[in-house]
Amino acid sequence: MASTTDPAITSHAVEVESQPLRRPQSVASRGGSDEWDFDTLDEFKSVSKRAVRRIPGAAQRYVWNLFPILSWLPHYVPAWAPSDVLAGFTIGMVVVPQSLAYAKVAQLPPEYGLYSSFIGVIIYSFFATSKDMTIGPTAVMALTVGQVINRVNSDQSLSNVVVATAFSLLGGILMLAIGLFRLGFIVDFIPLSVISGFTTGGAITVIIGQIPALFGITGVDTRQDDWRVIRDIFGALSRIQWRDTLVGLISAFTLYVHLLPSLLAKRYGTRHRGWWYLGVSRNALVAVLATLISFLINRASPKSPQFAILKDVPSGFSYIKVPDLSVIPKVSDGLPVIVLLALLEHIAIAKSFGRINGYKINPSQEVVAIGVTNIAASFFGAFPSTGSFSRTAIKSQSGVKTPLAGLVTAAVVILAIFVLAPTFYYIPNAALAAIIMHGVAELFSPPSHFIRLFHMNKLDFVTSAVTIVLTVVLTVEIGIEVGCAIAVVFLLWRLAKPKYQILAKAAGSQRYYVPLRDPHHHDTAIPPPPGVLIFRPDESLTYPNASFFRDHIFDVIVSTTRKASDDGNRYEQNWSDIAVRDRAQVRSVPRLNTIVLDFSAVNHIDATGVQMVLDLKLDAARWVSNT
Structure with a gap:
């Protein structure tokens, strides 16, 4: 044991000594390559040349x-072709009926949904790293584009098509830049609570917006x-058209009845394909x-x-031109949310499948793939597109082998644009x-998800709930911007207010790893010897939380130990003392x-964390010496 006048602070992971800083060992001396380690100008020149x-x-x-x-096409197996x-x-x-419908959600003529569908699946085939992904219009993206168009073009001084294609071009350029600089990891900073919140809120908004059309x-x-x-809607209930209502309800009923065959096939095997x-x-x-x-x-x-x-849905391409750059x-100001939404939807779906x-x-x-896709599609009158969960799921279940399946999809869409357009009239x-409404139903996170979120982490539940409310209201x-901001605030809160454990010895063991205050080990935990305190931080020691650790550890020191001068007969209370005890307690x-x-759970410590350890040692020495 160390002297009572100079308490020792030891660590399982780091050992802090009051020594001058020294030049780190070379990489070679640590067992690695010294290719980037140099001491002279000649070595620097040699490394630079290499x-x-x-x-x-x-x-x-x-x-x-x-x-x-270029990597997989030379190895394409002809047996894959039927599946593709x-x-x-x-x-x-x-995609054809969905594209027509989603274009209306985006406040655009229906043919522009088809324009947004065909080019994406073609371009994506060349850049894809996912065989299952399908790029095109989606419900939430169409809703977002429509809402942003209404905001930036509220005076209708521009055509909605001009604004939408500008979003596609500029958003594509920004996404391409993010991809080229290999910054795709940034979407990992958006938590699941925000994603489930805005998709659920977006689905509610889409359904509410379709109620008037459903009932005429x-x-x-x-x-x-x-x-x-x-x-x-409640004020216009007297204007409900029974013919439109009949068509809408029969269509909705038929859509859900048609779920039964696929569910049966899924239950009883592929023989019911x-x-x-x-x-x-x-x-x-x-x-x-x-x-x-009709x-x-x-x-x-x-x-x-x-x-x-x-x-009327015109045949062929009614819009092939360079997007109007004067509207930039x-x-x-509407680009950030569109780019963020495109990245979130696409990468989350691609990773999942x-x-x-x-x-x-x-x-x-x-x-990179969705960036190039949106840039190219903007010249054909497309609005921003991203990965579709429903179509990707269907494509995966269809047994797709390679991204070349997108070329077949494009052929079907082009056929619809040039041949079937007159039939869309009716x-x-x-x-x-x-x-x-049927398509966005899959975007709802089930109640069990939010119940599980509530039990796992209430801060995540709050984030998701706020995102849903703001998205709908x-x-x-x-909804996305505030949800992300709340998630960042909660993350910083967790970093600044981390948990730590005061350890004890488990019965029958020589190791100190049982939390002393854990109720599950209360009867079996053996405290360390008197005057010995063992702390285990559960987070890295960095500048946001270093002060928190120092303050809380010192609070425990003051509340569980006494100064060297406190002999039980005399106790002087100074204005800086934290714990107040009477003479009987002091004895x-x-x-x-x-x-x-115990730094076994600490995977990183910065300069502020090291300084905190030094300051804590100084605080403990002052406490013991009564200075």
């Missing part, structure tokens, strides 16, 4: 890695805040059946239909509303002898 000689090879590898297709064709065709059948209610401005939309295909094609089947019925009813008077229909000052199917994606390369708006943009309190810092 680095310069490596630049061409590194640049070549960098460019090669930007095109993953089936998966691509299936996604094409799904006119005169409701769905671009308002959700509470205003709900208010206007035909049932599964019938289930995943439900969007296309409902759109076809609703359009056929055509039979309205063909006699297409200009005055019995219920609201989509009407007006749309720039990579884990499911046993391969690893490159997040930065995926960011698609009922109520049927599209049902397709949208205000906008997706505000039973041991003097401070040793402080042990």
